[in-house]
Amino acid sequence: MLNRLMIMSLLLAAASLRADPPSDLKAFRAFFEQRFANIEIDDHRDGAYALDAAKREQWLSMEDFPPYEIAIEAGEALFAESFADGSGYADCFENSGIGVKQTFPRFDQAAGAVLTLELAINQCRQAHSEAPLAYASEAMGALSAYMAYTSRGETFAITVPPEGLAAYNAGKAFFYARRGQLNFSCAGCHVTSAGGMLRAEILSASVGHATHWPTYRLKWEQVGSLHKRFAECNEQVGAVGLAEQSPSYRNLEYFLSYMNNGMTLNGPATRK
Amino acid sequence: MSWGRLRQLEGQALRALGGVGAWAGVLMVVGVLTLGLNASNSQGKAPSAEAVLAHAMSVHDAAMARDHAWVTTRRALARAQDLLDAGDESASLLAAQQALQSAQASLNQADVEAESWPARVPK
Numbered sequence: 001m002l003n004r005l006m007i008m009s010l011l012l013a014a015a016s017l018r019a020d021p022p023s024d025l026k027a028f029r030a031f032f033e034q035r036f037a038n039i040e041i042d043d044h045r046d047g048a049y050a051l052d053a054a055k056r057e058q059w060l061s062m063e064d065f066p067p068y069e070i071a072i073e074a075g076e077a078l079f080a081e082s083f084a085d086g087s088g089y090a091d092c093f094e095n096s097g098i099g100v101k102q103t104f105p106r107f108d109q110a111a112g113a114v115l116t117l118e119l120a121i122n123q124c125r126q127a128h129s130e131a132p133l134a135y136a137s138e139a140m141g142a143l144s145a146y147m148a149y150t151s152r153g154e155t156f157a158i159t160v161p162p163e164g165l166a167a168y169n170a171g172k173a174f175f176y177a178r179r180g181q182l183n184f185s186c187a188g189c190h191v192t193s194a195g196g197m198l199r200a201e202i203l204s205a206s207v208g209h210a211t212h213w214p215t216y217r218l219k220w221e222q223v224g225s226l227h228k229r230f231a232e233c234n235e236q237v238g239a240v241g242l243a244e245q246s247p248s249y250r251n252l253e254y255f256l257s258y259m260n261n262g263m264t265l266n267g268p269a270t271r272k
Numbered sequence: 273m274s275w276g277r278l279r280q281l282e283g284q285a286l287r288a289l290g291g292v293g294a295w296a297g298v299l300m301v302v303g304v305l306t307l308g309l310n311a312s313n314s315q316g317k318a319p320s321a322e323a324v325l326a327h328a329m330s331v332h333d334a335a336m337a338r339d340h341a342w343v344t345t346r347r348a349l350a351r352a353q354d355l356l357d358a359g360d361e362s363a364s365l366l367a368a369q370q371a372l373q374s375a376q377a378s379l380n381q382a383d384v385e386a387e388s389w390p391a392r393v394p395k
Contacts, residue, residue, distance in 0.1 A: 019393070031394040174339065176392045177385040181374070183343050185385075187392050204288040248339050 009108065021160045021168055021258055028259050032207045035194060041069030044208030045266050051195055051202050057271070068145055068216035068268040071138075071223040074145025078139060083128040089143070092124030101151035102265055105254045107164030114167050114250040118144055118225060135244035141223035144214050148267035156265065158258045171255030174248055175206075186252075189233075203272075210257040212269035223268060226253055321364035325352050328368050331375035340382035347376040 019027075029041055039050055049056040079097065082088050090096035101117055108115040115123075121143055123134040133140040160168045176187040188197065190206040197203070213226040220228070227249045231241030242249050328349060335341040348371035355364035 024393070025393045172393070173386075173389055178387040178389075179340050179381065179385070181344050181377075183381065185392065187388070191394065192392070194282060238343045239339075240336065240343055240346055242339060 021165075022228060024172070025261055026185045029207060031191065032205050036205065041207060042263055044205045045211040045260075045263055046269075047208060047212075047271065048202040050208070051204070055090065055202065062270055066216070066270055067218075068214075068223055068270060071142045071216065071268065072149045072170035073147040073213075074138070075142035075144070075149075076141070078143050079146050083125070083130050085128050087128050089124055092120070092127065097147060098150045099154055101148045101267070102154040102156050103158070105250060107161055107167060107254070107258055109161070109163055113247060114162070114164070114171075116245065116250055116253060117147060118227075119245055119250070121147075135225065138222065141214050141225070144225065144270040145223050145269065148212075148214060148265065151265045152267070154265050156257060156260045156263050158254070158261055160254075160258060164254070167173050167251045168255055168258065170248070171251035171253070174252045175255055180234065180237035182237040185235040186233065206256065206259065208260060208263060209258040210253065211263050211265050212267040213265065215269045217271050219272065225234065226256075318365070321352065321356050321361050321368050323347070324365060324368035324372055325356065328352070328372035328375050329381055331372060335375055335378040335382060338379070338382040340378050340385070342374055342378040345371050345378060348374055 032044065033041060036044070043050040046056070046059075048060040055219065079089050090098075104117040105114045107113075118135055118140060121140065122131070122135075125132055133143075175186045178188065186206070189203050190209065193203050194205040195203065208225065213229075214223045215226075215229070216223045217229075221263050225244055227242075227244040227246075230249050230252060231244070234241040276317070320366045328345070332341055332345045332349060348367050352367035352371055355367055
Protein backbone atom coordinates (compact mmCIF):
# COMPACT_ATOMS: atom_id res chain seq x y z
CA MET A 1 0.00 0.00 0.00
CA LEU A 2 2.82 2.32 0.98
CA ASN A 3 4.71 1.50 -2.20
CA ARG A 4 1.60 2.15 -4.29
CA LEU A 5 1.16 5.55 -2.71
CA MET A 6 4.79 6.42 -3.30
CA ILE A 7 4.59 5.31 -6.94
CA MET A 8 1.39 7.33 -7.46
CA SER A 9 3.03 10.35 -5.87
CA LEU A 10 6.07 10.00 -8.12
CA LEU A 11 3.88 9.61 -11.21
CA LEU A 12 1.91 12.72 -10.28
CA ALA A 13 5.13 14.64 -9.70
CA ALA A 14 6.52 13.52 -13.04
CA ALA A 15 3.29 14.45 -14.83
CA SER A 16 3.22 17.91 -13.27
CA LEU A 17 6.85 18.62 -14.03
CA ARG A 18 6.32 17.49 -17.61
CA ALA A 19 3.30 19.78 -18.09
CA ASP A 20 4.11 22.75 -20.26
CA PRO A 21 2.98 26.32 -19.49
CA PRO A 22 0.14 26.38 -22.08
CA SER A 23 -1.27 23.12 -20.65
CA ASP A 24 -0.94 24.52 -17.13
CA LEU A 25 -2.79 27.67 -18.16
CA LYS A 26 -5.58 25.71 -19.83
CA ALA A 27 -6.09 23.48 -16.77
CA PHE A 28 -5.84 26.45 -14.39
CA ARG A 29 -8.49 28.46 -16.21
CA ALA A 30 -10.72 25.40 -16.62
CA PHE A 31 -10.58 24.84 -12.87
CA PHE A 32 -11.92 28.33 -12.15
CA GLU A 33 -14.42 28.24 -14.99
CA GLN A 34 -15.86 25.11 -13.43
CA ARG A 35 -15.67 26.43 -9.85
CA PHE A 36 -17.29 29.75 -10.73
CA ALA A 37 -19.53 28.84 -13.65
CA ASN A 38 -21.51 32.09 -13.39
CA ILE A 39 -18.51 34.41 -13.39
CA GLU A 40 -16.62 35.43 -16.52
CA ILE A 41 -12.98 34.52 -16.11
CA ASP A 42 -11.88 38.10 -16.79
CA ASP A 43 -14.06 39.37 -13.94
CA HIS A 44 -11.75 37.66 -11.44
CA ARG A 45 -9.32 40.52 -11.93
CA ASP A 46 -11.44 42.28 -9.30
CA GLY A 47 -10.57 39.56 -6.80
CA ALA A 48 -13.05 38.90 -4.01
CA TYR A 49 -15.20 41.77 -5.32
CA ALA A 50 -16.11 39.58 -8.28
CA LEU A 51 -17.52 36.99 -5.89
CA ASP A 52 -19.75 38.99 -3.56
CA ALA A 53 -22.28 41.59 -4.69
CA ALA A 54 -22.42 43.54 -1.40
CA LYS A 55 -18.64 43.80 -1.09
CA ARG A 56 -18.43 44.78 -4.75
CA GLU A 57 -20.88 47.61 -4.20
CA GLN A 58 -18.83 48.99 -1.31
CA TRP A 59 -15.65 48.65 -3.33
CA LEU A 60 -17.14 50.39 -6.36
CA SER A 61 -18.21 53.34 -4.25
CA MET A 62 -14.60 53.60 -3.08
CA GLU A 63 -13.53 53.75 -6.70
CA ASP A 64 -15.37 57.08 -7.09
CA PHE A 65 -12.37 58.69 -5.41
CA PRO A 66 -9.69 56.02 -5.70
CA PRO A 67 -6.88 56.42 -3.15
CA TYR A 68 -4.25 55.34 -5.70
CA GLU A 69 -4.85 58.41 -7.89
CA ILE A 70 -2.25 60.44 -6.02
CA ALA A 71 0.33 57.73 -6.73
CA ILE A 72 -0.48 57.78 -10.45
CA GLU A 73 -0.01 61.55 -10.60
CA ALA A 74 3.22 61.40 -8.61
CA GLY A 75 4.43 58.55 -10.80
CA GLU A 76 3.70 60.45 -13.99
CA ALA A 77 5.74 63.40 -12.71
CA LEU A 78 8.63 61.14 -11.67
CA PHE A 79 8.51 59.32 -14.98
CA ALA A 80 8.84 62.60 -16.87
CA GLU A 81 11.84 63.80 -14.83
CA SER A 82 15.20 63.60 -16.55
CA PHE A 83 18.19 61.82 -15.04
CA ALA A 84 21.41 63.73 -14.48
CA ASP A 85 22.74 62.52 -17.85
CA GLY A 86 19.72 63.96 -19.65
CA SER A 87 18.04 60.64 -20.37
CA GLY A 88 14.93 59.29 -18.69
CA TYR A 89 12.78 56.23 -18.06
CA ALA A 90 11.28 56.51 -21.54
CA ASP A 91 14.72 55.73 -23.00
CA CYS A 92 14.88 52.37 -21.22
CA PHE A 93 11.65 50.75 -22.36
CA GLU A 94 10.00 49.88 -25.63
CA ASN A 95 7.21 52.25 -26.67
CA SER A 96 8.85 54.81 -24.36
CA GLY A 97 7.55 52.87 -21.36
CA ILE A 98 3.89 53.54 -22.12
CA GLY A 99 1.59 50.51 -22.06
CA VAL A 100 4.29 47.89 -21.48
CA LYS A 101 3.29 46.42 -18.11
CA GLN A 102 1.45 43.50 -19.76
CA THR A 103 4.78 42.08 -20.93
CA PHE A 104 6.29 42.01 -17.42
CA PRO A 105 7.62 39.94 -15.83
CA ARG A 106 9.68 38.46 -18.63
CA PHE A 107 12.66 36.17 -18.78
CA ASP A 108 15.90 38.10 -19.19
CA GLN A 109 18.08 35.85 -21.35
CA ALA A 110 21.27 37.75 -20.60
CA ALA A 111 20.80 37.67 -16.84
CA GLY A 112 19.30 34.20 -16.87
CA ALA A 113 16.60 35.38 -14.47
CA VAL A 114 13.11 36.84 -14.31
CA LEU A 115 12.90 40.58 -14.92
CA THR A 116 9.99 42.34 -13.24
CA LEU A 117 8.86 45.87 -14.01
CA GLU A 118 10.23 47.15 -10.70
CA LEU A 119 13.59 45.54 -11.37
CA ALA A 120 13.61 47.04 -14.88
CA ILE A 121 12.92 50.49 -13.41
CA ASN A 122 15.94 50.15 -11.14
CA GLN A 123 18.09 48.72 -13.92
CA CYS A 124 17.17 51.76 -15.98
CA ARG A 125 18.22 54.07 -13.17
CA GLN A 126 21.50 52.27 -12.61
CA ALA A 127 22.28 52.20 -16.34
CA HIS A 128 22.09 56.00 -16.22
CA SER A 129 24.16 56.37 -13.04
CA GLU A 130 21.19 56.92 -10.76
CA ALA A 131 20.84 55.22 -7.39
CA PRO A 132 18.29 52.40 -7.35
CA LEU A 133 15.03 53.02 -5.53
CA ALA A 134 14.05 50.99 -2.50
CA TYR A 135 11.39 48.54 -3.65
CA ALA A 136 9.06 49.49 -0.81
CA SER A 137 9.53 53.22 -1.40
CA GLU A 138 6.75 55.61 -2.34
CA ALA A 139 8.66 56.57 -5.48
CA MET A 140 8.83 52.97 -6.71
CA GLY A 141 5.15 52.51 -5.90
CA ALA A 142 4.27 55.70 -7.77
CA LEU A 143 6.36 54.90 -10.86
CA SER A 144 5.00 51.38 -11.15
CA ALA A 145 1.45 52.66 -10.50
CA TYR A 146 1.78 55.12 -13.37
CA MET A 147 3.24 52.53 -15.72
CA ALA A 148 0.51 50.05 -14.76
CA TYR A 149 -2.09 52.75 -15.39
CA THR A 150 -0.82 53.23 -18.94
CA SER A 151 -1.40 49.51 -19.52
CA ARG A 152 -5.00 49.49 -18.38
CA GLY A 153 -7.13 47.61 -20.86
CA GLU A 154 -4.18 45.69 -22.30
CA THR A 155 -4.12 41.92 -21.93
CA PHE A 156 -1.42 39.97 -20.18
CA ALA A 157 0.99 38.49 -22.71
CA ILE A 158 3.70 36.76 -20.67
CA THR A 159 6.00 34.46 -22.59
CA VAL A 160 8.06 31.56 -21.31
CA PRO A 161 10.96 30.77 -23.63
CA PRO A 162 12.71 27.41 -23.17
CA GLU A 163 15.42 29.16 -21.14
CA GLY A 164 12.77 30.55 -18.77
CA LEU A 165 11.10 27.24 -18.06
CA ALA A 166 13.17 26.52 -14.94
CA ALA A 167 12.17 29.89 -13.44
CA TYR A 168 8.54 29.27 -14.37
CA ASN A 169 8.63 25.81 -12.75
CA ALA A 170 10.31 27.20 -9.63
CA GLY A 171 7.49 29.75 -9.34
CA LYS A 172 4.94 27.00 -9.89
CA ALA A 173 6.50 24.87 -7.14
CA PHE A 174 6.48 27.86 -4.78
CA PHE A 175 2.80 28.48 -5.54
CA TYR A 176 1.69 24.92 -4.77
CA ALA A 177 4.03 24.08 -1.87
CA ARG A 178 2.72 24.45 1.64
CA ARG A 179 4.77 26.55 4.00
CA GLY A 180 4.65 28.16 7.41
CA GLN A 181 3.53 26.66 10.69
CA LEU A 182 -0.07 26.74 9.48
CA ASN A 183 0.98 24.58 6.52
CA PHE A 184 -0.77 26.61 3.80
CA SER A 185 0.16 27.04 0.16
CA CYS A 186 -0.83 29.94 -2.08
CA ALA A 187 -2.98 27.41 -3.94
CA GLY A 188 -4.53 26.10 -0.73
CA CYS A 189 -6.32 29.39 -0.19
CA HIS A 190 -6.64 30.78 -3.70
CA VAL A 191 -7.25 27.65 -5.78
CA THR A 192 -8.65 24.86 -3.61
CA SER A 193 -10.55 27.16 -1.24
CA ALA A 194 -11.21 30.09 -3.60
CA GLY A 195 -14.65 31.50 -2.94
CA GLY A 196 -14.66 30.17 0.62
CA MET A 197 -14.40 32.24 3.75
CA LEU A 198 -11.38 32.89 5.93
CA ARG A 199 -12.91 34.47 9.00
CA ALA A 200 -14.86 37.41 7.53
CA GLU A 201 -12.96 37.53 4.26
CA ILE A 202 -13.78 35.85 0.96
CA LEU A 203 -10.83 34.07 -0.57
CA SER A 204 -10.26 35.42 -4.06
CA ALA A 205 -9.34 33.26 -7.03
CA SER A 206 -5.72 33.15 -8.18
CA VAL A 207 -6.82 33.71 -11.72
CA GLY A 208 -6.73 37.52 -11.84
CA HIS A 209 -4.28 37.92 -8.97
CA ALA A 210 -1.59 39.57 -11.07
CA THR A 211 -3.70 42.01 -13.11
CA HIS A 212 -4.06 44.92 -10.70
CA TRP A 213 -0.66 45.68 -9.21
CA PRO A 214 0.60 47.81 -7.64
CA THR A 215 -2.36 48.18 -5.34
CA TYR A 216 -3.41 50.66 -2.69
CA ARG A 217 -4.28 48.58 0.34
CA LEU A 218 -6.17 50.38 3.07
CA LYS A 219 -4.23 48.53 5.78
CA TRP A 220 -0.94 49.68 4.20
CA GLU A 221 -2.19 53.22 3.64
CA GLN A 222 -0.08 53.32 0.49
CA VAL A 223 0.44 51.74 -2.90
CA GLY A 224 2.44 48.54 -2.58
CA SER A 225 3.74 45.78 -4.79
CA LEU A 226 2.64 42.25 -5.45
CA HIS A 227 5.79 41.07 -3.69
CA LYS A 228 4.81 42.98 -0.58
CA ARG A 229 1.52 41.08 -0.67
CA PHE A 230 3.35 37.77 -1.18
CA ALA A 231 5.44 38.46 1.93
CA GLU A 232 2.35 39.46 3.90
CA CYS A 233 0.53 36.27 2.87
CA ASN A 234 3.55 34.15 3.79
CA GLU A 235 3.82 35.76 7.22
CA GLN A 236 0.08 35.27 7.79
CA VAL A 237 0.52 31.51 7.49
CA GLY A 238 3.57 31.58 9.75
CA ALA A 239 6.25 31.46 7.06
CA VAL A 240 9.08 33.98 7.01
CA GLY A 241 8.31 36.39 4.17
CA LEU A 242 10.99 37.01 1.56
CA ALA A 243 12.45 40.30 0.42
CA GLU A 244 10.77 42.14 -2.45
CA GLN A 245 12.41 41.20 -5.75
CA SER A 246 14.02 38.12 -4.27
CA PRO A 247 14.56 35.47 -6.98
CA SER A 248 11.86 33.24 -5.49
CA TYR A 249 9.22 35.98 -5.52
CA ARG A 250 10.20 36.97 -9.06
CA ASN A 251 9.72 33.36 -10.13
CA LEU A 252 6.39 33.24 -8.32
CA GLU A 253 5.26 36.43 -10.06
CA TYR A 254 6.38 34.96 -13.38
CA PHE A 255 4.26 31.83 -12.89
CA LEU A 256 1.27 33.72 -11.51
CA SER A 257 1.35 36.30 -14.30
CA TYR A 258 1.54 33.58 -16.93
CA MET A 259 -1.56 32.05 -15.32
CA ASN A 260 -3.23 35.43 -15.92
CA ASN A 261 -2.39 35.49 -19.62
CA GLY A 262 -5.28 36.75 -21.71
CA MET A 263 -6.78 38.72 -18.82
CA THR A 264 -7.19 42.48 -18.88
CA LEU A 265 -4.87 44.61 -16.79
CA ASN A 266 -6.68 46.92 -14.36
CA GLY A 267 -3.97 48.29 -12.13
CA PRO A 268 -3.49 50.10 -9.96
CA ALA A 269 -6.39 49.03 -7.80
CA THR A 270 -7.74 49.36 -4.29
CA ARG A 271 -8.04 46.55 -1.79
CA LYS A 272 -8.82 46.34 1.91
CA MET B 273 23.71 10.98 26.10
CA SER B 274 26.06 13.12 24.01
CA TRP B 275 24.75 15.83 21.68
CA GLY B 276 26.29 13.98 18.73
CA ARG B 277 24.47 10.77 19.65
CA LEU B 278 21.28 12.78 19.98
CA ARG B 279 21.65 14.15 16.44
CA GLN B 280 22.43 10.64 15.20
CA LEU B 281 19.21 9.29 16.74
CA GLU B 282 17.27 12.19 15.30
CA GLY B 283 18.66 11.45 11.83
CA GLN B 284 17.81 7.78 12.18
CA ALA B 285 14.26 8.62 13.17
CA LEU B 286 13.80 10.86 10.15
CA ARG B 287 15.31 8.34 7.76
CA ALA B 288 13.13 5.56 9.20
CA LEU B 289 10.02 7.59 8.55
CA GLY B 290 11.06 8.95 5.17
CA GLY B 291 8.56 11.34 3.58
CA VAL B 292 5.53 9.33 4.63
CA GLY B 293 4.70 10.46 8.13
CA ALA B 294 5.98 14.01 8.14
CA TRP B 295 4.27 15.17 11.26
CA ALA B 296 4.83 11.88 13.00
CA GLY B 297 8.48 12.45 12.15
CA VAL B 298 8.41 15.89 13.70
CA LEU B 299 6.83 14.48 16.86
CA MET B 300 9.46 11.75 17.02
CA VAL B 301 12.23 14.30 16.63
CA VAL B 302 10.73 16.34 19.43
CA GLY B 303 10.47 13.20 21.57
CA VAL B 304 14.03 12.13 20.88
CA LEU B 305 15.31 15.60 21.62
CA THR B 306 13.33 15.86 24.84
CA LEU B 307 14.38 12.41 26.07
CA GLY B 308 17.92 13.04 25.03
CA LEU B 309 18.14 16.38 26.73
CA ASN B 310 16.62 14.92 29.89
CA ALA B 311 19.11 12.09 29.79
CA SER B 312 21.92 14.56 29.22
CA ASN B 313 20.72 16.60 32.15
CA SER B 314 20.72 13.56 34.41
CA GLN B 315 24.33 12.94 33.47
CA GLY B 316 25.25 16.59 33.94
CA LYS B 317 26.15 16.99 30.27
CA ALA B 318 23.35 19.27 29.13
CA PRO B 319 24.25 21.17 26.00
CA SER B 320 24.69 24.85 26.62
CA ALA B 321 22.08 27.33 25.52
CA GLU B 322 24.68 28.82 23.23
CA ALA B 323 25.31 25.46 21.51
CA VAL B 324 21.62 24.68 21.05
CA LEU B 325 21.02 28.23 19.82
CA ALA B 326 23.82 27.93 17.28
CA HIS B 327 22.44 24.60 16.08
CA ALA B 328 18.90 26.00 15.87
CA MET B 329 20.19 28.96 13.86
CA SER B 330 21.95 26.67 11.39
CA VAL B 331 18.79 24.60 10.87
CA HIS B 332 16.74 27.80 10.52
CA ASP B 333 19.22 29.08 7.93
CA ALA B 334 18.88 25.82 6.01
CA ALA B 335 15.09 26.26 6.02
CA MET B 336 15.51 29.90 4.94
CA ALA B 337 17.63 28.79 1.99
CA ARG B 338 14.72 26.65 0.89
CA ASP B 339 12.09 29.41 1.46
CA HIS B 340 10.52 27.36 4.22
CA ALA B 341 11.56 29.13 7.42
CA TRP B 342 8.91 29.70 10.05
CA VAL B 343 8.01 32.83 11.97
CA THR B 344 7.85 30.84 15.22
CA THR B 345 11.48 29.82 14.80
CA ARG B 346 12.53 33.41 14.15
CA ARG B 347 10.72 34.54 17.29
CA ALA B 348 12.12 31.74 19.45
CA LEU B 349 15.65 32.41 18.20
CA ALA B 350 15.34 36.10 19.02
CA ARG B 351 13.94 35.26 22.45
CA ALA B 352 16.72 32.76 23.15
CA GLN B 353 19.37 35.28 22.11
CA ASP B 354 17.83 38.02 24.24
CA LEU B 355 17.70 35.71 27.28
CA LEU B 356 21.27 34.60 26.68
CA ASP B 357 22.40 38.21 26.46
CA ALA B 358 20.56 38.88 29.70
CA GLY B 359 22.41 36.01 31.36
CA ASP B 360 19.38 33.74 31.86
CA GLU B 361 20.97 30.48 30.68
CA SER B 362 18.15 28.07 31.56
CA ALA B 363 15.38 30.18 30.01
CA SER B 364 17.56 30.73 26.96
CA LEU B 365 18.14 26.98 26.65
CA LEU B 366 14.40 26.35 26.71
CA ALA B 367 13.75 28.97 24.03
CA ALA B 368 16.64 27.62 21.93
CA GLN B 369 15.20 24.09 22.20
CA GLN B 370 11.83 25.42 21.04
CA ALA B 371 13.55 27.18 18.16
CA LEU B 372 15.36 23.99 17.21
CA GLN B 373 12.16 21.95 17.24
CA SER B 374 10.40 24.56 15.12
CA ALA B 375 13.33 24.81 12.71
CA GLN B 376 13.49 21.02 12.32
CA ALA B 377 9.77 20.94 11.59
CA SER B 378 10.12 23.68 8.96
CA LEU B 379 12.96 21.82 7.27
CA ASN B 380 10.92 18.64 7.36
CA GLN B 381 8.08 20.56 5.71
CA ALA B 382 10.48 21.61 2.95
CA ASP B 383 11.39 17.94 2.35
CA VAL B 384 7.78 16.79 2.30
CA GLU B 385 6.59 19.64 0.08
CA ALA B 386 9.39 19.14 -2.43
CA GLU B 387 7.72 15.80 -3.19
CA SER B 388 4.06 16.50 -2.64
CA TRP B 389 3.29 19.87 -4.32
CA PRO B 390 2.69 18.44 -7.84
CA ALA B 391 -0.35 16.56 -6.57
CA ARG B 392 -2.12 19.92 -6.06
CA VAL B 393 -1.76 21.20 -9.62
CA PRO B 394 -5.10 21.27 -11.47
CA LYS B 395 -5.06 18.63 -14.19
